[in-house]
Amino acid sequence: MKPNEWILNETDADLPLMARVLGIGETTARVMANRGIRTKNAALAFLAPDISRMRDFFLLKDAQKAIEVVSAAIRDEKKIVIYGDYDVDGIMSTVILYKTLHAAGANCEYYIPHRVDEGYGMNLQAVEKLAASGAGLIIAVDNGISAIEEIAAARALGIETVIIDHHEPPTDNPPNEPSHSLEAADKKPADILPDAAAIINPKQADCEFPFKEMCAAGLVFLFADAFASFHRERVSDATSPADTEFGLRDEALALAAIATLCDIVDLVDENRILVTAGLAALNANKLINPGIGSLITVRGYLQKPIDTFAVGFILGPCLNATGRLDSAELAVKLLLTPAEDTENRMKLAMNLTALNDARKNLTAECFDRAIKTVNEGAKEGVEGIEGIREESVIILTDPLAHESVAGIVAGRIRDATCRPTILLTKGNSMFKGSARSVEGYNIFEALHRHRHLFHRFGGHAMAAGLTLAEENIEILRHVLNDECELGDEDFRQKFLYDGEILPDEITLELSDEFARLAPFGRANREPLFVARGLYAQSVRIINEKKTLIFTFVCNNGKRLKGIAFGLNEKYAEIYAAAGANKTGGITLDALFHIETNVWNNVAGVQVRLRDFRVH
Numbered sequence: 001m002k003p004n005e006w007i008l009n010e011t012d013a014d015l016p017l018m019a020r021v022l023g024i025g026e027t028t029a030r031v032m033a034n035r036g037i038r039t040k041n042a043a044l045a046f047l048a049p050d051i052s053r054m055r056d057f058f059l060l061k062d063a064q065k066a067i068e069v070v071s072a073a074i075r076d077e078k079k080i081v082i083y084g085d086y087d088v089d090g091i092m093s094t095v096i097l098y099k100t101l102h103a104a105g106a107n108c109e110y111y112i113p114h115r116v117d118e119g120y121g122m123n124l125q126a127v128e129k130l131a132a133s134g135a136g137l138i139i140a141v142d143n144g145i146s147a148i149e150e151i152a153a154a155r156a157l158g159i160e161t162v163i164i165d166h167h168e169p170p171t172d173n174p175p176n177e178p179s180h181s182l183e184a185a186d187k188k189p190a191d192i193l194p195d196a197a198a199i200i201n202p203k204q205a206d207c208e209f210p211f212k213e214m215c216a217a218g219l220v221f222l223f224a225d226a227f228a229s230f231h232r233e234r235v236s237d238a239t240s241p242a243d244t245e246f247g248l249r250d251e252a253l254a255l256a257a258i259a260t261l262c263d264i265v266d267l268v269d270e271n272r273i274l275v276t277a278g279l280a281a282l283n284a285n286k287l288i289n290p291g292i293g294s295l296i297t298v299r300g301y302l303q304k305p306i307d308t309f310a311v312g313f314i315l316g317p318c319l320n321a322t323g324r325l326d327s328a329e330l331a332v333k334l335l336l337t338p339a340e341d342t343e344n345r346m347k348l349a350m351n352l353t354a355l356n357d358a359r360k361n362l363t364a365e366c367f368d369r370a371i372k373t374v375n376e377g378a379k380e381g382v383e384g385i386e387g388i389r390e391e392s393v394i395i396l397t398d399p400l401a402h403e404s405v406a407g408i409v410a411g412r413i414r415d416a417t418c419r420p421t422i423l424l425t426k427g428n429s430m431f432k433g434s435a436r437s438v439e440g441y442n443i444f445e446a447l448h449r450h451r452h453l454f455h456r457f458g459g460h461a462m463a464a465g466l467t468l469a470e471e472n473i474e475i476l477r478h479v480l481n482d483e484c485e486l487g488d489e490d491f492r493q494k495f496l497y498d499g500e501i502l503p504d505e506i507t508l509e510l511s512d513e514f515a516r517l518a519p520f521g522r523a524n525r526e527p528l529f530v531a532r533g534l535y536a537q538s539v540r541i542i543n544e545k546k547t548l549i550f551t552f553v554c555n556n557g558k559r560l561k562g563i564a565f566g567l568n569e570k571y572a573e574i575y576a577a578a579g580a581n582k583t584g585g586i587t588l589d590a591l592f593h594i595e596t597n598v599w600n601n602v603a604g605v606q607v608r609l610r611d612f613r614v615h
Contacts, residue, residue: 004493004611006530006591008500009034022047027505028513031498031527047516051253051277054270057226061207066162066198066223067230070139073160074106078136082110083122084332085142085216086323088262088316092217092255093141093164095289095335099248100224104231109135112328115404119456120465122150131157138162142216144194145169145201146458151194161196164223166216166265168203168460169193213266213523217259218274221252251289254282255335258292261308262316266523275308275519282306291334294342294349295319308519318349321356324404330355359405366401366409370423371416392484393446394419395477399426407434407463414438418491420446420484422466424473430455431473435464439494441486450479495591495611497528503554506531508605511596526593531607533615536562538584543568550609551584561597562590564609571612578614587615 013033015026022029022043037043045053057063073080080101084094094110101108113119113126121143127150130138137160140147144163148170151161171189191205200219202209214222228248257278260271267275283306287293292315296302299314306315322330334348373396394413401409403425410423414436420443424433437443442461451457453476456467468476520526537559540549548571550562564571572582580586592607 002488002492003613004495006611007494007496009496009498013038018043024516025510025513027499027501027510028517031514031517034498035524046272049273049276051273054222054273055209055211057222059209060200060202060219060222061204061209062198062200063223063226066164066200067227069160069162069197070101070106070137070227071230071234073137074101074104076136077107079134080106080108080137080139081130081133081135082108083126083130083138083140083143084110084112084328085120086112086115086328087142088319089215089217089259090142091319091323091328091331091335092259093220094332096217096220096224096248096252096255097139097141097164098332098336100227100252103248104227110332112323112332114327115323122147124150124153127154127157127159130154131159135159140165140196141220142166144196145199145203146194148192148194151196155195161194163194163196163199163201164216164219165199165201166203166214166219167201169201169205211269211271213268214270214274215256215260215263215265217256217263218265218270221256221274224252225249250281250285253278254288254292257282258311258315258319261311261519261521262320264522267519267521268523272519272524279306279308279311279519287339289335290339291337291345291348294337294345295334295352298346298349298353308521317359318352318356321359322352324359325355325362325402362402363405363408363412366398366405366423367412369398369400370396370409370413374413374417391477391481392419392486393441393477393480394421395424395473395480396422397424397426397431397473401425403427403432406432407436407465410434411436418493419486422476424468427467430467431470432467433465435459435466437462437464438486438490440490441484446480446483449483450476493611495528496525497530497591499529501529501531503531503534503552503560504556504558506560506594506605506607508596508603511594511605514594515596528591528593528610530589530591532589533587534560534562534590535587536584539571539582539586541568541571541582548609552607561604561606562592562609563606564612567609567612574612574614580614588612589615 011030011033015029018029019026021040032043037046082094082097084090098108098110111126111130122140138154139162141164143165145165145167154161169191171191193199200223202212257275260275265271281288286296286302295315295318301310301314319331322328330348330351334345334352337345337348374394394417406423406425410421414421418438420437420441422433422435424431435443443464444459444461447457447464447466453472454466454468459465514527534552536550537553538551546566546568548564548567552560552562554560575582575586578586590609591611592609595606595608596603597606
């Protein structure tokens with residue numbers, strides 16, 4: 001197997017000038033320049049992501065109209081139903097909006113579709129059910145932008161709708177649709193929008209909001225904040241409950257931050273501000289939302305900082321697990337349970353944790369079957385699963401898999417093989433699946449070319465969902481692999497690193513400076529560096545935790561701790577090939593993040609290795 005590719009992110013920025021003007025080190029200046037931050041104003045805004053810098057909500061198309069429609073529904077005592085979604089973004093959007101409208105005295109309920117029984121987004125049966133229950137206004141959050149038929153049905157039944165969504169609107173020019181004239185080729189695709197009373201979505205073609213990459217909960221936070229101000233101005237008695245109960249802003253910020261991190265949107269601009277402010281609010285008061293506080297307690301993080309790792313790997317999966325294995329209503333109920341109902345909150349939090357444990361077991365079992373098939377080839381006694389070895393695009397069928405974990409497992413197979421992967425599970429009459437892709441291969445466009453094979457299909461460049469008949473699976477396998485132009489060079493992991501650094505330059509001060517660039521995530525990668533000739537004096541191998549602990553010795557005699565996760569097999573291969581002792585005495589070139597480790601209340605710098613080679 002070829003080694004992973006390390007690619008230097010080169011910059012022509014004047015790093016000494018940046019460092020001097022901003023009062024930072026040149027290494028930190030390099031990282032900022034590599035993230036496209038090249039002006040003083042942009043740099044200052046990046047280093048100080050203050051909530052006051054949030055853009056005006058009313059730049060969003062239909063912002064004023066949405067507030068007026070919702071306010072009128074409350075004034076007219078209409079029943080309002082928030083139509084949410086079963087992932088963290090949909091859950092948080094529902095909770096933020098429900099609390100806001102409830103504080104304003106609205107007759108308000110929520111509806112979360114069941115992932116397996118109903119699928120994503122609005123459906124006609126649910127609309128009819130809500131109409132029969134007396135709903136006068138439906139507010140769709142984290143869905144609705146594609147619900148043309150469903151919103152038309154709602155209007156016919158006398159129900160108004162408002163949409164707060166962040167997904168791409170459907171257009172009259174699908175990807176790779178042939179153009180039959182020069183005029184058609186030059187024509188920009190037009191949005192096909194539902195006939196809603198108001199649509200808040202920055203991705204609408206004629207929306208002037210400059211930042212397009214917010215998640216739904218971020219947009220709901222902006223709506224709730226503006227709505228609260230609008231409502232306050234119309235409350236004549238300043239001591240009325242409708243005014244005093246609007247102490248929700250910090251709580252809404254915290255919930256929006258969790259959704260923003262879990263939805264993996266770009267952590268720049270509005271999203272960076274939301275996450276920074278929301279995590280600060282959550283760490284200042286871990287019971288800011290009592291339900292989240294219970295989950296933090298059950299997960300053992302009451303005395304630990306809630307950072308991007310805690311949200312992404314500790315809290316978020318528990319919230320998501322409800323929609324995967326049960327109903328996301330469980331998570332909404334937890335987040336709406338009042339502070340005084342401690343017993344119920346703790347029971348719900350433990351239930352979410354148990355569901356996540358079950359989800360992890362299902363995921364592990366499915367991944368083990370899938371990776372065995374990939375490694376050993378097709379149809380070699382792997383119960384319940386079929387696939388073909390050495391495909392450019394891997395397509396696996398696993399009737400034993402729970403459909404809710406198909407996307408997770410497809411992503412892990414993609415990570416392990418560096419190949420686009422589709423995992424299909426058996427439904428009632430069709431196979432349902434999830435696709436995960438690699439950079440350079442637009443899985444949505446590849447599938448869209450053969451959309452006649454699917455009963456349902458949707459997604460984007462890196463991920464997609466599909467439903468198809470069993471007889472079309474082999475057809476899909478062959479057409480995708482015949483058309484795929486990926487080659488051997490594409491089937492290895494690529495790391496874009498910020499620069500080379502001498503071991504002696506890795507200090508606690510540098511780690512603290514990098515912390516100012518957090519939160520890290522999509523579009524704001526965690527700084528990644530290469531050091532060559534790192535002498536590993538000792539290596540502790542903990543195979544049961546898939547962990548390696550290094551003690552490096554630098555040229556000046558300083559000791560540097562290193563830690564690596566999931567690289568035990570790789571280390572075993574390289575020390576054996578080099579004829580080295582597995583417990584140390586090997587010199588490496590290493591690719592790593594620089595971070596602070598606190599042990600016994602003493603902070604020290606360490607490196608977290610992502611890859612390594614024998615020097």
